[in-house]
Amino acid sequence: MFKKKKGLILSLTVASSILLATGCSDSTSGTDSGKSKDNSLPAVGATIYKFDDNFMSYVRRAMETSAKDKVKLMLNDSQNDQAKQIEQVDTLIAKGAKSLAINLVDPKAAQTIVDKAKAKDLPVIFFNKEPDASVLKGYDKAYYVGTTSSESGVLQGELIAKAWEANKDKYDKNKDGKLQYVLLKGEPGHPDAEARTKFAVDTVKEKGIQVEELAMDTAMWDAMKATEKMDAWLAKYNDKIEFVIANNDGMALGAIASLEKAGYFSGDKFMPVVGVDAIPEALEMIENGKMVGSILNDAKNQGSATIDLAANAANGKDVLDGTEWKLDDNKAVRVPYIEVTKDNIQVGRDAYK
Ligand code: GAL
Ligand code: CA
Numbered sequence: 001m002f003k004k005k006k007g008l009i010l011s012l013t014v015a016s017s018i019l020l021a022t023g024c025s026d027s028t029s030g031t032d033s034g035k036s037k038d039n040s041l042p043a044v045g046a047t048i049y050k051f052d053d054n055f056m057s058y059v060r061r062a063m064e065t066s067a068k069d070k071v072k073l074m075l076n077d078s079q080n081d082q083a084k085q086i087e088q089v090d091t092l093i094a095k096g097a098k099s100l101a102i103n104l105v106d107p108k109a110a111q112t113i114v115d116k117a118k119a120k121d122l123p124v125i126f127f128n129k130e131p132d133a134s135v136l137k138g139y140d141k142a143y144y145v146g147t148t149s150s151e152s153g154v155l156q157g158e159l160i161a162k163a164w165e166a167n168k169d170k171y172d173k174n175k176d177g178k179l180q181y182v183l184l185k186g187e188p189g190h191p192d193a194e195a196r197t198k199f200a201v202d203t204v205k206e207k208g209i210q211v212e213e214l215a216m217d218t219a220m221w222d223a224m225k226a227t228e229k230m231d232a233w234l235a236k237y238n239d240k241i242e243f244v245i246a247n248n249d250g251m252a253l254g255a256i257a258s259l260e261k262a263g264y265f266s267g268d269k270f271m272p273v274v275g276v277d278a279i280p281e282a283l284e285m286i287e288n289g290k291m292v293g294s295i296l297n298d299a300k301n302q303g304s305a306t307i308d309l310a311a312n313a314a315n316g317k318d319v320l321d322g323t324e325w326k327l328d329d330n331k332a333v334r335v336p337y338i339e340v341t342k343d344n345i346q347v348g349r350d351a352y353k
Contacts, residue, residue, distance in 0.1 A: 045092025062303025157203020
């Protein structure tokens with residue numbers, strides 16, 4: 001069993017190092033895409049809150065792919081440090097970025113970045129971590145590319161409710177008719193983490209299912225932290241736990257590693273686990289029955305929309321010029337989430353191709 005856990009962590013590490021290898025991981029100099037023709041291409045200065053985030057490594061790959069021959073992409077790893085990110089923004093501006101694409105470390109830092117961009121009349125496209133609407137409103141050249149956070153929670157709640165209704169005999173271990181769950185939360189204060197936590201549980205309740213929360217805590221989107229949490233919860237609640245709800249797949253995979261150590265997914269011992277993102281590692285788990293399902297967070301489209309808008313902005317064009325993206329009233333492009341189970345696993349596969 002120990003071996004299995006190691007294998008999972010190893011495969012996650014390998015997956016991220018392969019992705020890391022596709023671009024320069026230097027946190028200060030950035031990645032210069034399309035090197036030979038760089039000088040004729042407009043420069044886009046970009047930051048990702050940390051490269052060492054499973055889902056964001058796929059967004060990053062999509063950005064690098066769509067930047068090719070279109071813009072000179074200067075991409076920085078902010079290493080989960082907001083002060084560092086602000087310094088990177090200063091450097092990117094000094095290096096001649098014509099627009100900025102920013103995945104904030106702390107959503108509350110949006111105004112500071114906007115102030116810097118505004119001073120140089122530079123457009124800024126925030127992505128993945130949504131800033132307050134008032135910040136976007138305050139600067140006509142600020143936009144957001146992401147999702148409607150609540151949608152992932154609602155879809156995950158619907159997925160949980162469907163699975164519960166279809167398998168109540170098996171899932172309701174203590175036969176009290178209630179769903180006893182533990183919930184692994186993403187980063188507190190992150191709009192996705194807050195909305196997923198709230199809307200997943202509210203939606204299950206709205207479907208008329210009684211729930212009882214045994215434990216809820218943040219594992220910061222992280223697989224290893226989730227394994228530790230799940231180890232502790234299994235030690236405390238053991239088979240009282242009937243469902244594991246995770247705000248993202250990274251944490252769902254971490255929980256599965258812990259469950260496997262405790263003998264789950266062999267013989268009769270089963271635990272329903274759900275996540276969000278539908279990253280390839282999670283699709284594998286869905287395929288082999290260790291995950292009930294996930295909600296596709298479309299990394300490819302979010303990455304390419306970010307570059308489309310940033311490239312147009314850098315060329316002084318309307319951000320939507322020549323694209324099919326639409327802006328809502330908050331100047332946001334919102335890519336839809338999709339429920340993914342074994343039945344439509346190809347939807348997930350296609351999105352991460
Ligand atoms: C969420 C995603 C998480 C994590 C987070 C980082 O949208 O579901 O897995 O990547 O963004 O901000
Ligand atoms: Ca029960």
